[in-house]
Amino acid sequence: MDPIPFSGSPLDREGVRRRDRGWLDARLADPASRFLPLWQSKPLLKREPRALAWAKREFFEDLETPEPVFLGSGEGVAHFAIDVSAAEKPEVTFGIADVASFDELRTAVALLPAADAAIAAHARTLVDWHARHRHCAACGGHTRSALGGAHRVCFDCQAEHFPRTDPVAIAVVVRGNQCLLGRGPGWPAKMFSALAGFVEAGESLEDAVRREVMEEAGVRVGRVSYLASQPWPFPSSLMLGCVAQAESEAIAIDPAELEEARWFSRDALRQASRSLQGREAAAQRGEAERSVGSREGQGREAAAQRRRSRAKRGLPRRARPRSGRAARRSRAKRGLPRRARPRSGRAARRSRAKRGLPRRAAGERSPSEGRDRPDSPPAVRDRTSPDPRVGRFGRRRSRLTHGRRRARAHDRRSRAPGRVARRPRHPGWGAAAVGALRVGRRVERDLRARARRSPLRPAAPAGRAARRAQ
Numbered sequence: 001m002d003p004i005p006f007s008g009s010p011l012d013r014e015g016v017r018r019r020d021r022g023w024l025d026a027r028l029a030d031p032a033s034r035f036l037p038l039w040q041s042k043p044l045l046k047r048e049p050r051a052l053a054w055a056k057r058e059f060f061e062d063l064e065t066p067e068p069v070f071l072g073s074g075e076g077v078a079h080f081a082i083d084v085s086a087a088e089k090p091e092v093t094f095g096i097a098d099v100a101s102f103d104e105l106r107t108a109v110a111l112l113p114a115a116d117a118a119i120a121a122h123a124r125t126l127v128d129w130h131a132r133h134r135h136c137a138a139c140g141g142h143t144r145s146a147l148g149g150a151h152r153v154c155f156d157c158q159a160e161h162f163p164r165t166d167p168v169a170i171a172v173v174v175r176g177n178q179c180l181l182g183r184g185p186g187w188p189a190k191m192f193s194a195l196a197g198f199v200e201a202g203e204s205l206e207d208a209v210r211r212e213v214m215e216e217a218g219v220r221v222g223r224v225s226y227l228a229s230q231p232w233p234f235p236s237s238l239m240l241g242c243v244a245q246a247e248s249e250a251i252a253i254d255p256a257e258l259e260e261a262r263w264f265s266r267d268a269l270r271q272a273s274r275s276l277q278g279r280e281a282a283a284q285r286g287e288a289e290r291s292v293g294s295r296e297g298q299g300r301e302a303a304a305q306r307r308r309s310r311a312k313r314g315l316p317r318r319a320r321p322r323s324g325r326a327a328r329r330s331r332a333k334r335g336l337p338r339r340a341r342p343r344s345g346r347a348a349r350r351s352r353a354k355r356g357l358p359r360r361a362a363g364e365r366s367p368s369e370g371r372d373r374p375d376s377p378p379a380v381r382d383r384t385s386p387d388p389r390v391g392r393f394g395r396r397r398s399r400l401t402h403g404r405r406r407a408r409a410h411d412r413r414s415r416a417p418g419r420v421a422r423r424p425r426h427p428g429w430g431a432a433a434v435g436a437l438r439v440g441r442r443v444e445r446d447l448r449a450r451a452r453r454s455p456l457r458p459a460a461p462a463g464r465a466a467r468r469a470q
Contacts, residue, residue, distance in 0.1 A: 003114040004228060004230045005109050005114070005117055005230065006109070006117055006118055006121035006230060006231045006232065006233060007118055007229075007230055007231060008114055008115065008118050009072070009115065009118035009119050009121075009122055010074055010115045010118075010119075011071055011072025011073060011074045011079055011119060011122075012072050012073045012074070013071075013072045013150075014070070014072060014073055014148075018070055018147050018148040018150065019147060024070060024148050027070070027078035027080075028057075028068065028078075028080070030078065031056070031057075032077050032078075033057070033077060033078040033079070033080065034054040034055070034056075034077060034078070034079050034080070035054065035055050035056070035057060035059065035060070035068060035079075035080045035081070035082045036052055036053075036054060036055075036071070036079070036080070036081045036082070036119070036120070036123050037053075037055055037059065037060060037082055037084045037090075037094075037102075038081060038082070038083055038084065038085075038102075038123060038124065038127050039083075039084050039085050039087065039090045039102040040085050040102070041105075041124050041127065041128050041235075042102040042103055042104055042105065043102070043103070043105055043120045043123060043124065044096075044100050044101070044102055045100060045101060045102075045103050045108060045112070046099065046100050047098075047099060047100060047101060050108065050111040050112055051112065051113060051116050052112075052116045052119060052120060053096075053099075053100040054079075059094065060082055060084050060094075063084060063086055063087055063093075064086055065082055065083060065084055065086060066082075066083050066130065066131075066145075067145050067149070068080040068081065068082045068149075069081045069082070069123070069126045069127060069130065069145070069148065069149030070147075070148030070149055070150075071119060071122055071123055071126075079119070081122075081123035081126060081127050081149075083127045083130075083131065085131075090102055105117075105120050105121065105124055105233065106234060118231075121231055121233040122231075122233075124233045124235075125163065125231070125233040125235065125236050126149055126163060128233075128235050128236070129163045129164060129235075129236060130145065130149060130152070133152055133161055136154035136156065136157060136159055136161070137159075137161065138154065138157055138159045139154060139156050139157045139159070141154050141155055141156035141157065142154070142155050142156075143155065143161060146160075150162075150163075151163070163236065164236050165236055165237070165238050166198060166236060166237045166238065167198070167199040167205075167237075167238050167240055168196055168197065168198055168199065168232070168237045168238065168239050168240065169196060169197060169198075169199055169205055169208040169209045169212060169240050169242060170194050170195070170196035170239050170240065170241055170242070171194060171195060171196070171209045171212075171213065171221075171224065171241070171242040171243065171244045172194045172241075172242075172243050172244070173194075173195065173213055173217075173219060173221060173244045173245075173246045174243060174244065174245060174246065175245070175246040175249055175263070177265060177266050178263040178264060178265055178266075179263070179264055179266075179269070180195065180213075180217060180219060180246065180251075180261060180262075180263055180264075181193060181194060181195075181261070181262060181264055182194075182195050182216060182217060182253070182258045182260065182261040182262075183258065183259050183260045183261070184257070184258060184259060185255075185258075185259045186259075187259070192260075192262070192264070195212055195213050195216050195217060195261075196212065196239070197211075197212035197215075197216070199240070205224070205226065205240055205242065206224040206242075209221060209224045209242050209244050210224065210244070213244065213246075215254060215257065216253065216254050216257040216258050216261070217251050217252070217253055217254075217258065217261045218250065218251060218252030218253065218254075219246050219247075219248050219249070219250070219251065220246070220247040220248045221244040221245065221246055221247065222244075222245045222246075222247045223244070223245045224242050224243075224244045224245075225242060225243045225244075226240065226241075226242055227241040227242055227243055228241045229241060249263070251263075
């Protein structure tokens with residue numbers, strides 16, 4: 001059997017410990033204690049997943065609030081309820097609009113876990129009762145909370161006042177394979193419920209069921225059996241569920257109480273139950289989608305606000321230009337080229353090859369031309385240059401190149417006739433020289449390959465290489 005909504009709270013109400021005021025004060029001051037804020041009897045609920053949003057004491061300490069109400073202990077932590085109705089716009093005041101909201105418990109109960117719904121019902125009932133009973137019903141004096149909010153005591157006459165609980169009899173009237181259901185004035189066209197009414201003073205539960213069914217539907221009822229109960233925090237009722245055996249079938253409704261009453265078969269109720277479960281599942285999915293949509297809407301509104309602010313200050317519409325797919329879509333809508341600037345390097349050459357264009361655009365330079373200064377003509381090696389680090393392609397030689405030159409000079413000195421090779425000053429110098437020689441050769445080979453591919457290759461200088469060619 002599914003749990004009855006608003007029942008089965010997991011908290012221990014601590015009937016003995018809450019008599020000790022010192023223990024309650026210690027729990028209120030404990031940083032681990034949790035508080036459930038309620039604004040106009042609406043509990044604070046997380047947006048996703050739907051659950052109670054517990055807060056620390058710092059959440060409301062800047063707000064003038066009544067004394068917190070003790071709900072019970074769970075896992076060694078005290079739980080309280082606090083009324084924050086003094087805040088005009090609570091989501092804005094507390095800065096929680098993106099993560100939580102104050103929602104009506106009647107509509108949110110289907111989306112909450114059973115334990116959270118029971119705790120919220122307890123908190124709503126106590127907070128509402130304390131807000132309504134500030135004064136003594138006997139003498140009119142002011143009252144104070146006692147036992148952590150379990151009851152109130154008058155300052156003047158010391159009268160004790162306990163939370164109000166109104167018993168309500170609700171019954172399914174059965175006759176054979178049918179049951180009697182009614183629809184109240186103003187209800188939706190297809191919404192029916194079991195007949196219910198308050199238990200009056202000096203009346204038993206069975207008598208209340210028989211009286212209510214006769215007054216509302218005109219059906220006589222015989223045997224009445226108690227089934228189960230349910231707390232109903234709107235504002236402080238206790239629903240007492242019964243099954244009643246009808247002795248008559250004719251219906252004569254009271255227009256002041258019911259708009260319609262009908263007999264329903266067992267099969268019709270089963271079909272309606274399956275349809276209701278489907279609607280509840282759809283409602284849960286819709287709630288999740290609305291939660292996601294609300295966050296997306298808030299993000300779009302924030303982006304629009306930033307754009308309006310930048311427009312007022314005379315700044316561009318965006319702090320930085322779009323990139324990637326979004327940029328290409330935006331430029332296509334405005335009739336602009338697909339890219340704000342042409343590609344360069346390897347990507348440009350691939351793109352031009354796909355479109356059947358030359359490998360390089362007109363006037364495009366080779367990668368080896370003018371590396372230091374793009375507007376300068378290709379540098380030609382000048383053997384009279386005072387800077388020995390300037391190479392054939394106008395680039396300064398790297399430190400690895402100088403290391404290679406030092407390694408070659410050391411090798412020549414070592415191989416000279418009549419000379420003994422000197423040991424390097426540092427034990428690792430020889431390995432470093434060999435590594436520098438390898439890297440230097442690889443760099444020189446890459447530079448020569450680039451020079452051969454360049455369409456603006458400079459003329460070979462005259463010298464030993466030219467004489468060898470002749």
